[in-house]
Amino acid sequence: MTIQGIDVAYTAVATAENGRDGRVSTDDGRLDVVVNPPKEMGGSGAGTNPEQLFAAGYSACFQGALGVVARKEKADISGSTVTAAVSIGKTEAGGFGLQVAISASIPNLDAETARSLVEKAHQVCPYSNATRGNITVDLSVV
Structure with missing residues (x-):
């Protein structure tokens, strides 16, 4: 890596x-x-706890990345929200690990366009880049 x-x-x-x-x-x-x-x-x-703080930072950062991508593609993401759910639990090796579920609501776009923007935001978001290959990050559009 x-x-x-x-x-x-x-x-x-x-x-x-x-x-x-x-x-x-x-x-x-x-x-x-x-x-x-x-x-x-x-x-x-x-x-509060570290997972809540991580979720707050990740959701804000991902929303920012979504805005960057949307501006480049001239897509209207007004009224959108991004939620990050950060879970902690024991790993098979005996330590602890994290997993994240990112869900985006983008009311002004069709599902296919919204999904495409979320996937592109995942490629530019610094939190996504930091976690890529290390933890599971699931993306969804709601």
Whole structure:
């Protein structure tokens, strides 16, 4: 597998204290959240968790990529939404892994055009590029 090089435009910096049961904050102070394991994993569920944060970032990034592709193809994606469902569970090797389901709603387009745009967005989205070949990412148009 080839590692992709980039011309860095921006670097986000976040620091975690106490791992999955603590706090995460960014160096600019714009994000400062309590993280706790979800109840389904034996935690309190009182705060957010890394999977929710990953889902939020992935959905926003994918929506942005969808916009880039739509502009190039002069497609109307107004009113569209992208939802990322991030799941965590045990792997066969004994560790933990993730899988993602991306669903897009694009009300102004027919199903075939919407599906084509979603597949193209998956090729340019930085989160998709980072996860490609590492985890399962399912795409759907709803």
